[in-house]
Amino acid sequence: MTDLTADLTSLGVKEIRDGVARGDFTAREVAEAFNAAVAEAAALNAFIVTTPDHALAAADKVDADRAAGKELGSMAGVPIGMKDLFATYGIQTTAASHILEGFLPRYESTVSSKLWDAGAGMLGKLNLDQFAMGSSNETSYFGNVTSPWRKAGSNAAMSPGGSSGGSSAAVAARIAPAATGTDTGGSIRQPAAFTGICGIKPTYGRCSRWGIVAFASSLDQAGPMARSVEDCAIMLGAMAGFDPKDATSLDMPVPDWEAALNSDLRGKKVGIPREYRMEGTDQAILDSWEQGKAWLKDAGAEIVDVSLPHTKYALPAYYIVAPAEASSNLARYDGVRYGLRELPDGSGLQDMYAATRAAGFGDEVKRRILIGTYVLSAGFYDAYYTQAQKVRALVARDFERAFAECDVILAPTTPTASFPLGSMTDDPLTMYLNDVFAVPASLAGLPAMSVPATLNPDGLPLGLQIVGRPFDEQGVLNAGLAIEQRAGFTARPEKWW
Amino acid sequence: MSVDKATVAKIASLARIRMDDAALERMVPELNGILRWVEQLGEVDVAGIAPMAAVIPGTLRLREDVVDADPLTGGGKQADVLANAPAAEHGFFGVPKVIE
Secondary structure, eight states: HHHHHHHHTTOOHHHHHHHHTTTSHHHHHHHHEEEEEHHHHHGGGGEEEOOHHHHHHHHHHHHHHHHHOOOOOOTTTOOOEEEETBBBBBBOOOOTTTTTTTTTOOOOOOHHHHHHHHTEEEEEEEOOOOGOSSSOOOOOOOOOOOOOOTTTTTOOOOOOOOOSSHHHHHHHSSSSSSEEESSSSSHHHHEEEEEEEEEOOSSTSSSOOTOOOOOOOTTOOEEHHHSSSHHHHHHHHHHHHOOOSSOOOOSOOOTTTTTOOOOOOOOOOEEEEGGGGOOOOHHHHHHHHHHHHHHHHHTTTTEEEOOTTTHHHHHHHHHHHHHHHHHHHGOSSSSSSSSSSOOTTOHHHHHHHHHHHHHHHHHHHHHHHHHHHHTTTTTTHIIIIIHHHHHHHHHHHHHHHHTTOSEEEEEESOOOOOOBSSSSSSSSHHHGEEEEEEEHHTTTTTOOEEEEEEEEEOOOHHHHHHHHEETTTTHHHHHHHHHHHHHHHOOOOOOOO | OOHHHHHHHHHHHHTTTOOHHHHHHHHHHHHHHHHHHHHGGGSSTTOOOOOOOOOOOOOOOOOSSSTSSSSSTTTSSSSHHHHOOTEEETTOOOOOOOOO
């Protein structure tokens, strides 16, 4: 790699955009540098397919627009990674599943087309947990993603988190300046925390779900993953906005989050939920939480105790609601309209459905479809699903009451740092518990972000989470910025790939 | 509540996922582990609480009642609709013969 290439790939969204606009370098040079970095990083398995031509074509258009004196978009010249859950026209879109292998969408997701309109290009489609179901990126049909991070003194392959594990690995490894993620129960925040990057899940409905492969529609929300709070603000601005094609899209203006960033928190109250002090949480995580309080206090905020009494019930409620919605959403994979078809000799239509779905779905996906089918089935619906939706209402009410006493909530993102691949796969429940701090905000549809705080004694990143009121992405980003400025997190993984 | 192999077989059949005996056996303890864990929701007092319908209250919009309101999802898209079909035949989705 030349020096210029190494320099360019260390840049973030704002630096690239502004550098291209100033003429410090061309968008094509940036795209070429990242294409080369992606090609070198096959060992991470972060991409399912790479699309260097897409990145170059977008870059050439930006360079031509600049030469013609045209106004450039907010992401002009920035090549990004696209989680392979977003439908991209003519480019394989799989949700990391066998059942969608070879699927070439005839349409473009709203979020990706907004990013292209803003001048971004695509480096490729990023690996993920199959149908976004997983917290370690070990359920992909296309193999695990390996985190660029390693424990000090160890070569063990670590988890990049999940489900947006390809996104987190690529951004942390500097093979993409930013990437899209989706968050159903922590799938942006947990991988961001595991890899020392930022990621924000906006208020439910901010980003259109149109063209995103559906997992649990009442929870699914897209958001950006990048290495700074400001980069997240810029990219979220390009992704968000009302879309009549999504029935739950928020019909309200998108604020200029980038312009309004302000880390002065005087007059703001930061809530510390006492129920998040859970058994099994690493001491280093608890220490980073204390440090986070001190940083926000230093930024002028007042720290107040708040209570979210139904916290411990959020995760079990999630594991009823999300599988129930998944079992319904994934009924569409039938071997008829798109995707895989398995047709054993002499079989009829019903056999074809069952054989196709048996061959096309991985174990975790099947597990969740079965749980979802069970909790929605006659005789069990009220005991499981209705009860979970009532508990969900209580979890949301907890937040509403807490936000009467504070402006944002500070908590850890995860109960542990990253773990070695393969170390948590024996019992699905252990894996689910890694999202214990992330899921409550998902159930309540609230904006929430993870920001890197520090390294633990093993040299692995830890994240802090900020949860805000509905529609208050600005408050979340501002508190995130205050932490970022004080944490001074500059650690990056040593290149081994 | 817990499930046995016969119940898992019934659920798998409802979900249209073919599972052999070994797969069913494997799934029984996994599903029971998850179901035992979610049972703690029964402890929560939900008297007077309505099940959540939407995280952000909103009203469902109706699109304009015109042909091809959205050209992307409107009519005349047969080739696009069939482009990814495993067996597109004569402008239709092909499926195995169904005789009842």
